[in-house]
Amino acid sequence: MKVAIFSNTQPATILVVEKLKQLLKEKNITVVEAESDPEIVISVGGDGTMLSAFRHYLPRIERVRFIGVHTGHLGFYTDYREFELDELVDSLSESQCADVSYPILRVEAYKGDSLEPFLIDHALNESTVRRVVSTFTCNVLIKGDFFEKFRGDGLSISTPTGSTAYNKSLGGAVIHPTVKALQVTEIASLNNSIFRTLGSPMVISPDEWVEVELLDPTDVDLSVDNLILHDTGVTRLKYQIAKERIHFVKYRHMHFWDRVGNSFIYPKKKYD
Structure with missing residues (x-):
């Protein structure tokens, strides 16, 4: 050993x-x-x-x-x-x-109309995309289909093990880590008579994926666990449960x- x-x-x-x-x-x-x-x-x-x-x-x-x-x-x-x-x-x-194994999150980041990601990474806890100074706007697609136009501070996409971390502080659900799923949780969404979002965390099954299309890519922070990237010009993100898993003794x-x-x-x- x-x-x-x-x-x-x-x-x-x-x-x-x-x-x-x-x-x-x-x-x-x-x-x-x-x-x-x-x-x-x-x-x-x-x-x-x-x-x-x-x-x-x-x-x-x-x-x-x-x-x-x-x-x-x-x-x-x-x-x-x-x-x-x-x-x-x-x-x-x-x-x-x-050993016991848990799902991890695969993150793909794209620029412009490129079909090849400039970043492929993985998260044990979560990935966030957000803007601090002004309103963050994006289209949210699930398995390739448009779901909603989001306005607010940003979005957090977490694994089941990460559901007890930042996701929990945002009001997301705590999910047992043997559940093969990811969770999308809003960060300070704008909901009024003009702008509407679901206003609730979403649990996404392992055969689906989430895409985030940024409507304004400037001054955006992207995090993957404790890695933080600022103003990279990312225009689209794709999130799904990875094929790989983390193993604990x-x-x-x-x-x-x-x-x-x-x-x-x-x-x-x-x-x-």
Whole structure:
């Protein structure tokens, strides 16, 4: 088994990484560099660190399994705390386990009338397209058919795992990550006697896709997880569930609804 450690640079995290490396060495588990080809990646930090690890290993996403160690305030993608390293390492050295996989979002960005995208990327949480200074306007198409003309600040397109992130703060639904779907949620839409949108999040099935045709591409921000692109001249975006999936090690994978409850409603003492 080849294990790589991917972490942030916070002092508390660095201490955890050093302890983790020592425990792995004692169990004769090979620790390889992040740039190599590991079987398992241990992300040490918070959800932002996991997003960075996902992006780093995206070219090999189907060959890598992830484990999260949480050292911050809220780690939705993490199954272990910094004081549970012994349990984690024992599981790695003694157990053969299955993995759990979740859908990810494929994002294609186009300029002008080009049929070839200038950007193809993937998101674990969500992609947003928005304008901060003035009204963002676009046509929304579902599976190639016109659905609505949107006016407002922008749109968020999220995965089921990302449904608990920015999507939730926008009033979107929380979706179990085994559901193969994407969700479109409005960001401050304009709804009055002249302009109308659905005004509700939409859950899109895996055999459909969403296209966003920008009516004014200037001064638009496009985000794909923690990657942010400003004023790229994008005129059309296509969103769909990717063929690839992200895989998490299932040694002690917390049930999704327990994770939701612990994060937002009733934190258990051991995760305080």
